[in-house]
Every structure is written in C-alpha cells, then in structure tokens.
Amino acid sequence: MRAGYFVICLAGLTSAATVSAADAPRHYVPSPLPGAAAPAPPFSNGVMAGGTFYVAGHIGMDPATQKAAAGVDAEVHLMLDGMKKTLASEGLTMDDLVSVTVYCTDLSLYDTFNTVYRGYFHEPYPARAFIGVSQLVRGAHFEIMGVAVKSRGAGR
Amino acid sequence: MRAGYFVICLAGLTSAATVSAADAPRHYVPSPLPGAAAPAPPFSNGVMAGGTFYVAGHIGMDPATQKAAAGVDAEVHLMLDGMKKTLASEGLTMDDLVSVTVYCTDLSLYDTFNTVYRGYFHEPYPARAFIGVSQLVRGAHFEIMGVAVKSRGAGR
Amino acid sequence: MRAGYFVICLAGLTSAATVSAADAPRHYVPSPLPGAAAPAPPFSNGVMAGGTFYVAGHIGMDPATQKAAAGVDAEVHLMLDGMKKTLASEGLTMDDLVSVTVYCTDLSLYDTFNTVYRGYFHEPYPARAFIGVSQLVRGAHFEIMGVAVKSRGAGR
Numbered sequence: 001m002r003a004g005y006f007v008i009c010l011a012g013l014t015s016a017a018t019v020s021a022a023d024a025p026r027h028y029v030p031s032p033l034p035g036a037a038a039p040a041p042p043f044s045n046g047v048m049a050g051g052t053f054y055v056a057g058h059i060g061m062d063p064a065t066q067k068a069a070a071g072v073d074a075e076v077h078l079m080l081d082g083m084k085k086t087l088a089s090e091g092l093t094m095d096d097l098v099s100v101t102v103y104c105t106d107l108s109l110y111d112t113f114n115t116v117y118r119g120y121f122h123e124p125y126p127a128r129a130f131i132g133v134s135q136l137v138r139g140a141h142f143e144i145m146g147v148a149v150k151s152r153g154a155g156r
Numbered sequence: 157m158r159a160g161y162f163v164i165c166l167a168g169l170t171s172a173a174t175v176s177a178a179d180a181p182r183h184y185v186p187s188p189l190p191g192a193a194a195p196a197p198p199f200s201n202g203v204m205a206g207g208t209f210y211v212a213g214h215i216g217m218d219p220a221t222q223k224a225a226a227g228v229d230a231e232v233h234l235m236l237d238g239m240k241k242t243l244a245s246e247g248l249t250m251d252d253l254v255s256v257t258v259y260c261t262d263l264s265l266y267d268t269f270n271t272v273y274r275g276y277f278h279e280p281y282p283a284r285a286f287i288g289v290s291q292l293v294r295g296a297h298f299e300i301m302g303v304a305v306k307s308r309g310a311g312r
Numbered sequence: 313m314r315a316g317y318f319v320i321c322l323a324g325l326t327s328a329a330t331v332s333a334a335d336a337p338r339h340y341v342p343s344p345l346p347g348a349a350a351p352a353p354p355f356s357n358g359v360m361a362g363g364t365f366y367v368a369g370h371i372g373m374d375p376a377t378q379k380a381a382a383g384v385d386a387e388v389h390l391m392l393d394g395m396k397k398t399l400a401s402e403g404l405t406m407d408d409l410v411s412v413t414v415y416c417t418d419l420s421l422y423d424t425f426n427t428v429y430r431g432y433f434h435e436p437y438p439a440r441a442f443i444g445v446s447q448l449v450r451g452a453h454f455e456i457m458g459v460a461v462k463s464r465g466a467g468r
Contacts, residue, residue, distance in 0.1 A: 026464070028436035042437050047410040047436075049410045052208070052364070054410045057442065099212070103441070127201065129212060132289055132291030132292055133289055137419060208364070283359045283368035283457070285457040287369070287448065288449075303366065307338060307361075
C-alpha cells in the first residue's frame with residue numbers, strides 16, 4: 001500500500017481523521033555530529049518533524065582551527081559538505097531541500113559561491129534567498145540553512 | 157484511535173500508514189518566470205512540497221536594467237508583484253502566505269514599505285520578520301521570501 | 313467531502329486522498345497581543361497552518377518606551393518571554409520549536425545570548441541559525457523568529 005493514499009473498503013462504516021504535521025515522528029540530529037570537537041552548542045544540526053526536516057545554519061568551519069576554512073572555495077565546500085552530512089543523517093540528499101537561505105558577508109563572492117553551489121544539486125533547484133549580512137560567527141563568509149522534504153524519486 | 161495512523165479493519169486485515177509531508181506532490185516554479193531575461197540562476201522561484209509552498213527571495217528588479225527599480229515605491233511594488241505572480245503559478249494568493257521575512261538595507265524605509273505592503277493583503281496578516289541587512293543583490297533595498305499554505309476560504 | 317477528512321467508502325469502491333498541509337485548521341495570533349499598546353502592525357505574531365506554527369520575528373521591546381529594553385540580559389529575556397507567550401496562545405511551548413533564526417546586531421553578545429537562551433529550553437534544542445545583521449527595528453540587538461510543531465511528549 002502506497003504511503004499517502006488510503007484505500008479503504010468497508011461497507012456501511014465511516015471514519016474521519018484530521019491530518020497534522022504533529023502526527024509524524026520527530027528526530028533530532030545533534031550538533032556537533034559524532035567526530036566533531038568542542039562542547040555541544042545550544043542547537044541541533046537538524047530537526048525532523050511531520051516529514052519536514054529543518055536544517056540549522058551551517059558554516060564552513062575548519063575543525064582544526066574552529067574558524068572558517070581559509071579560501072572561499074574550501075569554505076563553501078566544507079559548508080555544503082556539512083549540510084549534506086546532516087541531511088544524510090535523516091536519509092535525505094541535497095535534492096530533497098525545498099528552500100535554502102544563504103547569508104553572506106561579501107556579495108562580491110556571489111558568482112564564486114554559485115559555481116560551487118551548482119555542483120551539489122541536480123535541477124530543478126530549491127527555492128533560495130541570498131542575503132548580504134554584516135558578520136557571521138567564527139569569521140565565516142557564508143552560512144546556509146534550509147528546509148527539506150523527502151522527494152519521491154525521479155519526478156520528485 | 158491514535159492520530160496520524162489510520163487503522164482499518166476489514167475481515168481481519170489491519171492496515172496502517174504514517175502521514176508525512178513527503179506524501180503530497182512536489183512542484184517547482186522555475187526562475188526566471190516565462191518572459192524574464194537572462195540565464196536561469198541556481199534556484200527555483202518557489203517549491204511546493206507536502207502542501208506547503210516555499211517562496212524564494214524576490215527583489216524588485218527592473219527587467220530592462222536587471223537592477224533594482226528606481227524609486228522605493230516602484231521597487232516594493234515590483235517585488236510584491238513578482239511574489240504574487242510566483243504564488244499564482246501554484247494557484248495561491250498573498251493571503252495564503254503564513255510567514256514572510258523581509259530583508260532591508262535601510263530601516264528608514266520601514267513605514268514606506270509597510271504602506272505599500274498593506275495593499276497586498278487582507279487581514280489577518282502573515283507572520284513576519286523585518287531585518288536590516290548590509291547589502292542585497294542587484295542593488296535592491298528589499299528582498300522578501302515566504303511560506304504559503306493554501307487557505308480554505310473565508311475563515312482560512 | 314470536506315478536505316482533511318477521509319470518508320471511507322462502500323465495499324467494492326476505492327477511494328484515495330492526498331495528504332496536504334492545507335487540510336488542518338489555520339489560526340492567527342494577533343500582534344500586538346492583548347494588553348500591548350499601539351495600533352496593530354501589518355503582521356500576526358504567529359500563524360498556525362497544517363499543524364505547523366510560524367512564529368513572527370520577536371524583539372525584546374519595553375512596552376513603556378516602545379524601544380528595546382535597556383540591558384542585554386533584560387532584552388533577551390523580554391524577547392524570549394514574548395515568543396513563549398505567542399507559542400502559548402496555540403498551546404505550544406519553547407520545546408515545540410523545531411527551528412529558530414536569531415538576528416543580532418553585535419556578535420560579541422553571542423555568549424551572553426546563549427546563556428539566557430539555554431534557560432528557555434530542554435535538550436535537545438531546535439535547529440538554529442545565528443546571523444549578524446546591520447540593524448533591527450526599535451533599536452533591538454536581537455530578533456528571533458521560528459517554526460514550531462507540537463511534540464508528542466517525552467520522546468517528542
């Protein structure tokens with residue numbers, strides 16, 4: 001029986017139920033992920049609730065220095081790899097993202113960012129906002145957060 | 157009977173299914189919309205998943221110049237008209253928005269923005285955050301993103 | 313047949329229904345909440361749709377001055393108390409939050425913020441992004457918005 005469809009046949013009986021996002025199980029992806037250093041900060045890397053996965057802000061932090069990685073390309077790769085890993089904890093991929101917000105401290109890096117970013121997705125892309133901000137934690141040039149919903153295959 | 161599970165008994169047979177946001181069809185609204193210029197950027201203007209529509213960041217770009225429209229009122233109108241058009245692609249209106257985030261490079265424009273903004277909605281309004289940021293793409297003073305869920309009419 | 317209800321059919325007949333966030337009731341939490349001063353701004357403090365509650369941007373505004381409260385601790389407490397109150401309007405608690413975004417005009421306040429923030433939650437924490445921005449309304453140092461889904465108790 002395919003999820004999402006209820007095929008019910010029973011003569012004379014009527015049943016009703018309200019659909020709610022609160023009905024599906026909730027999971028937390030801890031931060032930092034196993035293997036990462038330092039005490040846990042007051043947030044999860046992602047929370048699954050009602051079939052929707054909320055991905056925390058990720059930055060491209062070098063685990064050795066606890067600062068943003070040196071080099072813009074390296075930083076973006078590290079950030080997107082981290083997001084990918086968080087999604088994978090719930091069996092999701094970057095293509096399951098439906099919306100992302102990118103915060104960036106220097107909009108002159110827009111094209112550089114996009115070049116790396118395109119490599120992490122198959123079209124069609126998630127919705128996105130790209131916002132120039134004054135400062136990010138740990139000297140990061142970029143921070144990305146997003147929302148993912150498990151797609152249903154080829155046609156998503 | 158526990159919410160979220162449909163337990164159906166027919167001649168000794170029991171069936172159960174978990175409700176999930178992944179169950180409903182997914183649609184992508186491409187960017188740019190038909191008629192707009194330039195190659196497609198790496199995002200969709202909106203993504204529908206599980207009955208929730210994620211609207212990408214929209215700015216008030218003049219198609220002729222590919223920059224933010226001259227004049228604050230014109231820019232806000234162009235931005236909100238674009239958002240409205242994206243929503244209409246999925247059969248939604250501005251009143252179906254449940255949450256929006258407005259990014260603005262100059263908070264002295266707050267009242268001017270609100271005057272135009274009120275004209276696009278019927279009360280009650282969506283939830284909203286209004287955030288002063290350092291810079292936006294294409295010289296925009298404003299960028300707006302949001303989430304919409306189809307309302308069910310008068311009482312929504 | 314009303315959306316959101318599965319009316320189960322007679323023997324030999326097959327019925328199918330798509331699950332959608334549009335199926336559950338929608339509620340608006342007005343802004344300002346009862347007791348607050350000034351005319352209502354063009355947003356709701358929160359909107360419930362499809363079992364997901366979208367919390368508007370909250371700041372730590374002193375009702376007497378209509379400006380951000382004096383003192384960082386006081387401001388953060390006032391902001392989080394306001395968010396808690398908005399959640400309570402829908403029978404939710406801070407632990408029902410699945411994702412929050414914190415905007416902050418001065419990242420040197422990060423640790424101070426976290427100390428107060430931890431006091432409002434039980435682990436595991438919601439997903440979070442913490443973003444340094446140039447300016448917030450009413451002289452606020454912080455603004456917080458979020459998304460909540462009613463948890464199902466101990467295991468959430």
